[in-house]
Amino acid sequence: MARILITSALPYINGIKHLGNLVGSQLPADLYARFQRGRGNEVLFLCATDEHGTPAELAAAKAGKPVADYCAELHDIQAGIARQFGLSFDHFGRSSSPQNRDLTQHLAAKLAENGLIEEISERQVYSNADGRFLPDRYIEGTCPNCGYDKARGDQCENCTKQLDPTDLIDPRSAISGSTDLEVRETKHLYLRQSLLKDDLDQWIDSKKDWPILTTSIAKKWLHDGDGLQDRGITRDLDWGIPVKKGDEDWPGMEGKVFYVWFDAPIEYIACAKEWADAHGKPDSAWERWWRTDKGADDVKYVQFMGKDNVPFHTLSFPATILGSKEPWKMVDHLKSFNYLNYDGGQFSTSQGRGVFQDQALEILSADYWRWWLLSHVPESSDSEFTWENFQQSVNKDLADVLGNFVSRITKFCRAKFGEAVPDGGEFGPTEQAVIDDLTTRIRAYEGHMDAMEVRKSAQELRAIWVIGNEYLQSAAPWSTFKTDPEQAAAQVRLALNLIRIYAVLSAPFIPDASARMLEAMQTDDDSWPDDVAAAVTALAPGHAFTVPDVLFAKITDEQREDWQTRFSGTRD
RNA sequence: GGGCCUGUAGCUCAAUUGGUUAGAGCAGAGCGCUCAUAACGCUUUGGUUGCGGGUUCAAGUCCUGCCGGGCCUACCA
Numbered sequence: 104m105a106r107i108l109i110t111s112a113l114p115y116i117n118g119i120k121h122l123g124n125l126v127g128s129q130l131p132a133d134l135y136a137r138f139q140r141g142r143g144n145e146v147l148f149l150c151a152t153d154e155h156g157t158p159a160e161l162a163a164a165k166a167g168k169p170v171a172d173y174c175a176e177l178h179d180i181q182a183g184i185a186r187q188f189g190l191s192f193d194h195f196g197r198s199s200s201p202q203n204r205d206l207t208q209h210l211a212a213k214l215a216e217n218g219l220i221e222e223i224s225e226r227q228v229y230s231n232a233d234g235r236f237l238p239d240r241y242i243e244g245t246c247p248n249c250g251y252d253k254a255r256g257d258q259c260e261n262c263t264k265q266l267d268p269t270d271l272i273d274p275r276s277a278i279s280g281s282t283d284l285e286v287r288e289t290k291h292l293y294l295r296q297s298l299l300k301d302d303l304d305q306w307i308d309s310k311k312d313w314p315i316l317t318t319s320i321a322k323k324w325l326h327d328g329d330g331l332q333d334r335g336i337t338r339d340l341d342w343g344i345p346v347k348k349g350d351e352d353w354p355g356m357e358g359k360v361f362y363v364w365f366d367a368p369i370e371y372i373a374c375a376k377e378w379a380d381a382h383g384k385p386d387s388a389w390e391r392w393w394r395t396d397k398g399a400d401d402v403k404y405v406q407f408m409g410k411d412n413v414p415f416h417t418l419s420f421p422a423t424i425l426g427s428k429e430p431w432k433m434v435d436h437l438k439s440f441n442y443l444n445y446d447g448g449q450f451s452t453s454q455g456r457g458v459f460q461d462q463a464l465e466i467l468s469a470d471y472w473r474w475w476l477l478s479h480v481p482e483s484s485d486s487e488f489t490w491e492n493f494q495q496s497v498n499k500d501l502a503d504v505l506g507n508f509v510s511r512i513t514k515f516c517r518a519k520f521g522e523a524v525p526d527g528g529e530f531g532p533t534e535q536a537v538i539d540d541l542t543t544r545i546r547a548y549e550g551h552m553d554a555m556e557v558r559k560s561a562q563e564l565r566a567i568w569v570i571g572n573e574y575l576q577s578a579a580p581w582s583t584f585k586t587d588p589e590q591a592a593a594q595v596r597l598a599l600n601l602i603r604i605y606a607v608l609s610a611p612f613i614p615d616a617s618a619r620m621l622e623a624m625q626t627d628d629d630s631w632p633d634d635v636a637a638a639v640t641a642l643a644p645g646h647a648f649t650v651p652d653v654l655f656a657k658i659t660d661e662q663r664e665d666w667q668t669r670f671s672g673t674r675d
Numbered sequence: 676g677g678g679c680c681u682g683u684a685g686c687u688c689a690a691u692u693g694g695u696u697a698g699a700g701c702a703g704a705g706c707g708c709u710c711a712u713a714a715c716g717c718u719u720u721g722g723u724u725g726c727g728g729g730u731u732c733a734a735g736u737c738c739u740g741c742c743g744g745g746c747c748u749a750c751c752a
Contacts, residue, residue, distance in 0.1 A: 117752090153752070156751075156752065157751070157752090158751060238751070240750070240751055316680070323678055323748080324748090326678095327677080327678070334749070334750095363752070367752085410680090410746065411746080413747090415752090418749095419749095441745080441746080478687095483680090483688085484680070484681050485680095485746080491686090495686090495687095496700090500700090500701095503714060504714095507714050508715085509711095510710095510711055511712090511714075512710075512711080514710070515710040518710080558688070558689090562699075566700095572715050572716070573715085575715075575716085576708070576715060582708090584710095655712085656712075
């Protein structure tokens with residue numbers, strides 16, 4: 104039995120996420136986790152909220168709440184939504200956890216011990232009115248290049264010129280609008296990842312099967328200009344993990360916190376400890392997933408994320424791990440995704456554009472979204488959500504091909520034989536052909552799922568559903584029943600068994616419907632169809648079942664138009 | 676500006692890494708079936724692979740130049 108560690112990129116805490124956030128990391132990670140569990144492998148699937156940083160502080164301030172309270176509240180909301188989407192995390196942690204604080208401080212101490220931390224004094228913009236240092240992009244002003252009056256301190260969005268905040272004419276705080284700004288001297292810790300450039304380069308080179316999107320971004324950062332740059336890993340903020348060297352104070356760093364991108368990936372590890380602690384397990388329980396000296400040697404570690412996260416996962420975090428010189432597990436496969444667009448533009452949290460996760464669940468249950476999003480996941484390039492496409496795909500695939508199959512065969516059986524798997528007759532060449540066809544496709548499905556080829560997996564699964572309808576059409580039990588009821592019984596028996604098989608195979612995509620199918624068939628047997636010939640006889644003659652309610656109601660034109668209108672504007 | 680990705684049927688995507696006649700699903704057309712959520716099955720229309728050059732026995736695939744879409748560019752995360 105293989106052991107697979109799976110992490111999804113951590114959703115940021117500052118609000119409810121839209122569908123784009125879901126499709127780019129959590130949902131495919133869940134698909135993979137469910138599949139691997141279904142195959143009988145041991146899985147630890149972790150995710151958490153990413154809670155530190157300036158945007159969290161600002162969002163809390165806007166909500167009029169202490170930042171810790173705000174984060175706790177939003178964490179619970181996000182956890183609830185994740186549960187409703189069926190995201191099967193073994194633990195959904197928090198980057199603000201004590202476990203992460205301890206580990207982050209510990210790793211910083213190790214990095215310092217190994218000569219990989221440098222203290223650098225720099226000058227940053229301080230806003231007296233806001234009482235805080237301002238990150239570059241929170242300073243607005245007039246672009247010295249093009250005259251655009253809403254240029255940000257890092258870059259002018261109008262002329263794309265990269266800027267330094269001090270370049271701006273009439274700079275002001277993007278938070279309060281205050282012009283009472285000054286440049287102050289402040290000291291920060293830098294991670295000297297440039298010293299690890301060659302190690303990282305070799306490590307990336309050894310990953311031949313990673314998506315080109317992943318490696319090309321990493322390579323760019325490694326080789327662009329002067330190569331990999333050192334990175335500041337501390338900030339002048341109140342909210343975050345206090346800068347300490349392990350348990351000890353870090354002289355000169357009082358009142359500062361670690362940079363959110365330093366502690367967020369460390370939460371992947373700390374989250375495993377949160378999981379163990381929450382279940383009263385000893386440290387060895389999580390260390391066997393993360394410490395190669397404590398049993399994690401044979402673990403396969405897979406990360407899922409959107410493309411914007413790639414540099415931190417291919418460079419910064421590995422630099423932290425390598426630099427600690429401790430035997431932490433490194434990622435084996437890094438699956439990255441492009442973006443999902445909404446009806447001709449981008450989903451945007453800040454602009455409130457698109458469909459948000461809570462709204463999505465208000466109008467339809469998780470399986471509809473899971474199926475569409477996964478079968479259209481932006482794997483090779485950005486993809487686009489449109490209501491027409493959503494309606495068409497969902498109606499055709501889920502309602503017509505799968506749902507109607509379940510409906511037609513259970514109802515036919517009930518009418519002709521009653522609500523139990525009928526006895527009599529034998530499988531012939533037609534049935535053998537179905538078994539062969541299924542075997543070929545199931546093996547292909549497994550291959551695509553193992554390779555995390557999400558779209559291809561969805562296509563293959565759909566083709567597997569189609570086999571059921573093809574079989575009924577060619578076997579035509581409604582005809583054979585008139586002349587040879589025994590033969591019809593065998594045909595129905597096979598078709599009813601397909602429902603159980605479909606439930607098992609489809610569970611990673613549509614877990615709710617899958618559970619309802621098993622429930623209707625009144626079976627707990629969710630064993631994977633390794634041997635298809637055996638699997639089509641799992642439900643034996645006499646086994647009682649019930650006709651389920653419609654698995655997937657169709658989306659009507661009226662609904663689609665209604666939603667189209669409702670979600671055409673923005674949300675505040 | 677620099678780097679990377681991308682452009683294939685009306686739509687969403689494939690194409691075993693240079694190898695027969697570029698394939699699926701949806702949408703369209705026709706036929707069949709009547710168990711079923713007016714569902715299902717079969718057949719079928721539809722392509723100058725963004726455009727122009729080049730390399731090769733052979734190019735959707737490699738090179739080059741244009742055109743379009745997108746991402747990243749290190750202090751948002």
